[in-house]
Amino acid sequence: MKTSSPFKMTIVAMLVASSMLLTGCNQANSTTATTTAEAIAAIPVEAVLSRNGEISSSYRTTSTLEARAEAEVISKTTGIVQRIFVEEGDAVEAGQLLAQLDNERQQFNLNKEKAELSRLGSELKRMEEMYQRQLISADVFEKLQWQHDALKASVDLAELALRETEIRAPISGVVARRYAKVGQLVNQHATQSLFYVVSNQQLEAVVYLPEQQLAQAHIGQKALMQFAGMTAFNAELVRISPVVDGQSGTVRAVLKVANKQQQLKPGMFAQVELQFDVKADALLLPKRALMTTDNTQTVFVVNDENKVSRKPVQLGYQSDNTVEILSGLSLGDKVVIAGQSALKDDALVNVVAVREF
Template identity: 45%
Template structure:
């Protein structure tokens, strides 16, 4: 009888149970590790989101103070008084006593013309006057006795008056041979030279004198500004030639007419110059002050966002920003008055607006 031996491939039950338990344990361990990695990844992603999307911005705190409404324009300073000195007598220039830049008082001698001819003319006129005066004295003695006619007496009297006038003219000619300053001021130009021949009332100017203790600036404003300007109103002048020195001027005159071709009117400013540092012809920037609002809420101009005439700002609060609509009033180059929308204590974004939206997280990076 043939016996066949058959080997079974099945593992014992206890072995299979142990193997199955090990597999389950390994699976659970792997699953736990996978879940833990996922949680860590989510936390890291959240942290990265918070860091990456916190937009760096610069901020300033809204202030309270005074603000003035101004109209900005330009002007060229002019001398309020000036004189062009010309010769009123003919003659050779013998002496010149002043130079350009010298300060002269009214009546001070500037130059001397040759006066010998005028001295001779005066002597001649005085001699003629003396002769007629003596003759008139003799005639007066006999005229009272009616020994000469009224006609002869009247002619001699007329000659006497004419001789007196000739003397006064000769004295005036002699006086005008000495050139004097008609006003006090600085000599801006000296065109006269020793040896030159001057003709009376010639067009050539011997001297140009300007009075600069008080200067004036002429500005032309658009007609819609007429109601905002009054005499005595202040204006701030900035002179670039004097390292942007600020000068306070006042409105002295306002033209009552509007130029129809330009739509502007003329305003004359009085500019003090006690230290004579300002010079006629200097170019200045002018800020004409209209009105002042005290204790106003002042917003840095850089913080203001304007889109289609709507104004807004980003206010920083607890690491995030809030977009706030505002209404504005007076403005300057640096600040804007806020009439409505802010209380005056907010911290506002001044740089970094382009990357912001409402409720966005921010990081303040002020230098």
């Protein structure tokens, strides 16, 4: 049986259309697969833009505050404590009376010496008149004058002994400890401490700088001192030892800390940052962007096509989280800070976030 010609043409047309449909589907699937492969190949990373900012060259260490001046107050004479005028924590001025020892014996001795001096003074005056009229020899007059001078010295010593029964502050500061008690016998030969006075208007902190930092350290440089639970205090480098410790390889340096408000106390522990130099407009980058390859610091920079290239950089000053870039980067370069361990040159990346620092 023969099939009619129109029927044959219909079958041929259907076969051609099916073939074209299958070809189109294969091409679409191929394009989708390629796009998906490219998306999967892009490595997700985070980046920052290099920027200008301030950074300083500094050295961090720790120290303990010390009083610039301190004194153990002792008695220069023997006696019993009669009165005490200050307590621990009281502010005192140099020369202020802290305690009083019994002084009757010293007062009686002074009165006796003054009476003897007065008697001898009157006698010397009479002898001087007689000497002027040449009624006595020069030898007699000079011997009496020497006796008068010696007795005057005895009066001065008696006055000194009386003053020494008054225990006075040798420096201005704060009474840190009171050892003296009323009725206590004080012995001048026992070097017995009665009070401990510290001057805390100005405190000091001793730090030990490594030998390699010595070239950057100079008198007058500023430092920041951080204490637990308090805001940072400013300090100043005032002394640098001319000798390097051969065992530790460090140099002793002293910082001065103003303490007019009496907030700081001797013995407090501090975190110290000694600032050697400050650059106000340095090119900065986070430290976590750096990678070390063969003792060379490198970073990955993202270009406009989202591909990365490894670039060596030269570092300058460094802080806790930031470094100065001296060469190798330009302002505004997009630098990878997370995910760089899986990268190679010309790798395709997907920048999921551009962070600020």
